[in-house]
Amino acid sequence: MSSGRQGALWCIFLLFVVCTGQAWGAETASAPAAAPNPDDVLATIGDTRITRADLMKEIETFKGSGGDRAPDLDSRENKLKFLQQLVEVTLLELKAGQAKTAEKPELEGQIRENSIALLASAYLRKVRGDPQVGKADVDAYYQKNKDRFSTGPSYHLFQMTVETPEAAEAAKKDLEAKKSFAEVATARSVDTFKSSGGDRGFVALGEMHPMVSAAVSSLAADQVSGPLKGDDGKLVLVKYSEKKDGTAKPLEEVATSIEKELKDQKLQEALETRLGELEKEFSFKLDEKAAEILRQPEFKPEDAQKPLFTIGTETVTIEALMPELERIPPFIRPAILGGEGLQDFLRQFCHRELIKRYVSRNYDALAKEFPDVMRDARRRVSLKAFLDEKVGNVVTVSDDEIKDFYSKNLGEFAQPEQVRAHHILVDSEEKAKGLLERLNKNEKFEDLAKTESKCPSGKEGGDLGFFGKGQMVPEFDQVAQTAEIGKVVGPVKTQFGFHLVRVDERKAAGTTPLEEVKDQIKSRLLPQKQRAAFEKLLEDLKKEFPVKESFEKL
Secondary structure (H helix, E strand, O other): OOOOOOOOOHHHHHHHHHHHHHHHHHHOOOOOOOOOOOEEEEEEOEEEEEEEHHHHHHHHHHHHHHHHOOOOOOOOOHHHHHHHHHHHHHHHHHHHHHHHHHHHHHHHHHHHHHHHHHHHHHHHHHHHOOOOOOOHHHHHHHOOOOHHHHHEEEEEEEEEEEOHHHHHHHHHHHOOOOOHHHHHHHHHOOOHHHHOEEEEEEEEEEHHOHEEEEEHHHHHOOOOOOOOOOOOOOEEEEEEEEOOOOOEHHHHHHHHHHHHHHHOOOOOHHHHHHHHHHHHOOOOOOOOHHHHHHHHOOOOOHHHEEEEEEEEEEEEEEHHHHHHOOOOOOHHHHOOOOOOOOHHHHHHHHHHHHHHHHHHOHHHHHHHHHHHHHHHHHHHHHHHHHHHHHOOOOOOOOOOHHHHHHHHHHHHEOOEEEEEEEEEEEHHHHHHHHHHHHHOOOHHHHHHHHHHHOOHHHHHHHHEEEOOOOOOOOOHHHHHHHOOOOOOEEEEEEEOOOEEEEEEEOOOOOEOOOOHHHHHHHHHHHHHHHHHHHHHHHHHHHHOOOOEEOOOOO
16 A cells, blocks of 8 residues: 555544444454564555555554544454455545545645644644653652552541431430440431441541541541531531551552653643743733633623734734634533633643644645645545535435424424423522512513522523423422413522522423424434445445455454
8 A cells, every 4th residue: 555645544534433333342253363464465445455564554643643532443353443444445535536636726725724733733743752751760750659659548437417406416415325326327317328327337538528538537436526517408427436547559550650640741841841932932922811701601792802812913812712612611611711720721722823823834844844744634635525525515305304204203203291481599588589579569580580590591581491391300390380371489499599480381292393303303314314325435436446355364
């Protein structure tokens, strides 16, 4: 096989997994292992040969490009799967090359864009290099960080849980009257350890609730703690009868993980050093004040145009970051971007932009340094364009096909009775009652929800949309199923707080109309038709470029 097609597999490999429905680990026929001769021909496609050396070169390229997401390719089973798909890729390459797809003028921009992305990855791999970690390094790290490789202390733990301060006091009096902990726990506890007299066996300190671990650490053996208030408001009494000290794991057990950690550190240090140099080279400057805007769950239109950072004389606005930011749901952005999370998020984005500009500025030199990457970029675009031409852009789902599927599968679109409601959620009953009074004085429900509700739905005026019976917590569900339409009910107490609920509409059980599920049916049928078209394309190509497999040599 020509060395020019090195790496062509990995760039579209995942596409084939999707198109063909194939997955790693599928059952394959076993065969006796052959001698590992690199010149063994494993398959021929037309006049093109795939040798063992070709396959291993492709696998190494794929591993290097796939990072941690690359599947295990050391097993024969997965090598065989990889080889089967390499044959399919080669068929497509031969036909795309025959059609001179890569030479189409309209693909030039895509090829350059793809080249920059792949050159950036290749350059970063070069920057990080292949640092070596010696045995002495591993030994020194182990001795310096022995605490990290030790199991923490464990305690023979006893626990009882009661619901009120009065019950906790009664339990303490029982214990002072010389009743055993097990006897009192069996009689008074309300948790799952009641049946064993509160005996939880040996529990590692790190596996305990922080509240419990803090208490246990300060107790002497058989000393009972004071009542500890849990997250659910209940009270917990704990003690321990015996303590086991932690033990250090032997070096041989953790050497591999230490070596990997040290190597990762060196890789990251090399990367950080080069990125720091690029920041100076490109006069990079981040606007810290503008960056804080990114912590907001929502943005004003004018926020998108605020400068985020400068690279030389170029200003990059927050708008450039929006596509990546929108991948994070608004309601969890504060958690992900809180604290140092924002700095990590920004650092990754800014560094990608720096590398992209470095590659663009040194495009010709890097293209000469990494010719295989340039060939792979052309092939990636060429193969995608070829597949679009033969499958993606020609396979469609007609209205008649959608109607036919709908009529044959009506049971899938059965819809139970549904309710649409608005609600306002607050922390206390007093606050809920105060809001109810304001509603009775004709303040608008939606306005109060936007300003007072702690539920994410508050931004939508408290609108929960339609939901079926049993989708909400029981207390809320009972009100939703029985309340009068348009009347505000509450406060309703649930595990989340106190709700004011307004039921707006009820839909009787029935079948979801075709128009409402048309897109859903189309998205289900289209991949099936594309897969069939793809398989038909491969069948036709195998007639044009005969395939001879010698997979038993693998």
